[in-house]
Amino acid sequence: MGDRPMTTGASKISFGTDYGCCFVDLGKTRIMAQVSCELITPKENRPNEGLIFFNIELSPMASPAFEMGRQSELLVKLNRQLERCLRNSKCIDTESLCVVSGEKVWQIRVDVHLLNHDGNLMDAASIAAIAGLCHFRRPDVGIQGEEVTVYSTEERDPIPLSIYHMPICVSFSFFQQGTYLLVDPCEREERVMDGLLMIAMNKHREICSIQSSGGIMLLKDQVLRCSKIASVKVSEITELINKALENDKKARKTGGKFGFAESLPQERITALKTDVSHVEMSDVKEKANEIVQRAEVPPQTVPCPVLTAPGTGQVGEGLENSWGLEEEEEEEDETVELKMELEEGHEEKGKGDVVVISDSDSEEEDVVILNQVTTKEKASSSNQQGAVASKQQQKKKKKKKRGQ
């Protein structure tokens, strides 16, 4: 059986400024959970227990396929699953939420908002919900005889909820009748998968909920294998949640900045950023050898400027231009570079004794050297600006023969 488990993209958990506000990024899927509490009358058949209420919301912000206000099948499924995973597993001690038996209990409400849909909503929702619940602090309550006082956060520190364990969902998607298995499918993969297996587990390797949808037939060892993978993943994610909680607690204690705005990376240059791409290196050696062999021997002479006359310099012996610039006429054309910072000289071939230098920088039309120079030379320009604009110069001005 082919097994190609795929790891998630970068998973990130961050908390907001309020207690109980948690953001989870699983790759591109982004979810926010907010936990709040309220005092209400308990159920009649369970007067000692508090209540937990889950609510997942899918808004068009997450995906163009979601419509506002429509109770879609996916929404019902997610809600039901989250309730089963967190409420039926009894991960939260509901009896500790009781204030006055039969009269007042806390109702904890977990609102989960999907901000971006890139697949695997169940995993992200469960992580966000449980992290939010761990992060949440409810107001402290004092009972004196018949009187019940609820202290505000300023009066007394709020107390965390008592959570026994952290159940986390892990989803597996199957393709081609169970041949291929992917952990944590993204949206595209979810659209084409054959079936989905969802295992909710805690780090003590206790399965809290297991669900198979899509109607595929799974073998026993497939399910066992998935549960093993799930236990590994769950321990990793529990680590991540605990670390995030630690960091947040530390930041709040030391008075440092905490919250959503602080968790965003700042001052990061993203322009012109590309992903790391691999380079084909299998025949690099042969290619390099080929190039070296075909290349010409480098010139033995070291170029050094020769001062032919005061104010002029000559570099090079008139080699062919190797910049690859196009030469329209090849007879005895010279090129004049426009943007140059170094001293350039451009000498026409002189039959006679006199050389006429047309220097583009100089304001004179002709700069005439009275000494005899017979070499023809082309100056090369520096390519600092990267743009070499070359202009062909016609030999309009013939050298004047002037006797010296």
Add this chain to the structure above:
Amino acid sequence: MAKYLMTLPTFRKQVSLSPSLSALDGKDLVVPGDVITSDTGFMRGHGTYMDEEKLTASVAGEVERVNKLVCVRPLRTRFNGEVGDVVVGRITEVQQKRWKVETNSRLDSVLLLSSVNLPGGELRRRSAEDELTMRDYLQEGDLISAEVQSVFSDGALSLHTRSLKYGKLGQGVLVQLSPSLIKRQKTHFHNLPCGASIILGNNGFVWLYPAPGQQDEEAGGYYTSLEPVSLSDREVISRLRNCLLALGAHKVLLYDTSVLYCYESSLPHQIKDILKPEVMEEIVMVTRQKLVEQEG
């Protein structure tokens, strides 16, 4: 491990930038956070927000001002449909009496059962039977070309295919680009002289297909011919597709002329070479030059 061919830098032809690019001086480009104006007399429109009495941009784009209303039109955005736009979309859901179509906009567009031409071209009231056989007409995954009939209050588009030129698309290639690159023209259906036809959807989805033969297209476009397409046609379409990707990568406005020029300037290269970055650049440079010459 993915293998990529690394290409060494080669000399590129220097082409002078067209003078029309300097016309951008008239446009005011802003990035998020840029202050547009400190004058409090302006009303703020889309893409702006008030930051301590200063009107600041919240998206990257150009500033548009209509009398007292200042808004920023983003350069890269999802498709915002207007009535009359031609779109190419993919069916994502089949619901009661309507289909949901993905058109690269913020919400999936809606194609009502009453807005399609039934096969056979009959004009009759839609019955319950029609509702049950919706999937026979259009299934999830089908591509259609349609026109925007109206816009719902939440921003979703209502499409219709009540014309012979719209309907289900048959064999061809879809290229997904940014909607900002498609030029608004009188007609978005073109039969290119190189031997293929193109539908430039306003939503950035471009459909390339082999030119229809002698016979007229069937009514409503629900008849999809499954005849094999000849190799030459397929090569033309592949080349066009790569050209479109090249133009899209260099943010060139797409319309029939630019696509055609790009096709012509890509002829000296092999089809698969067009995807190489330096070849792309070269082709797009030549295309831009030709477009400038044509204008001026």
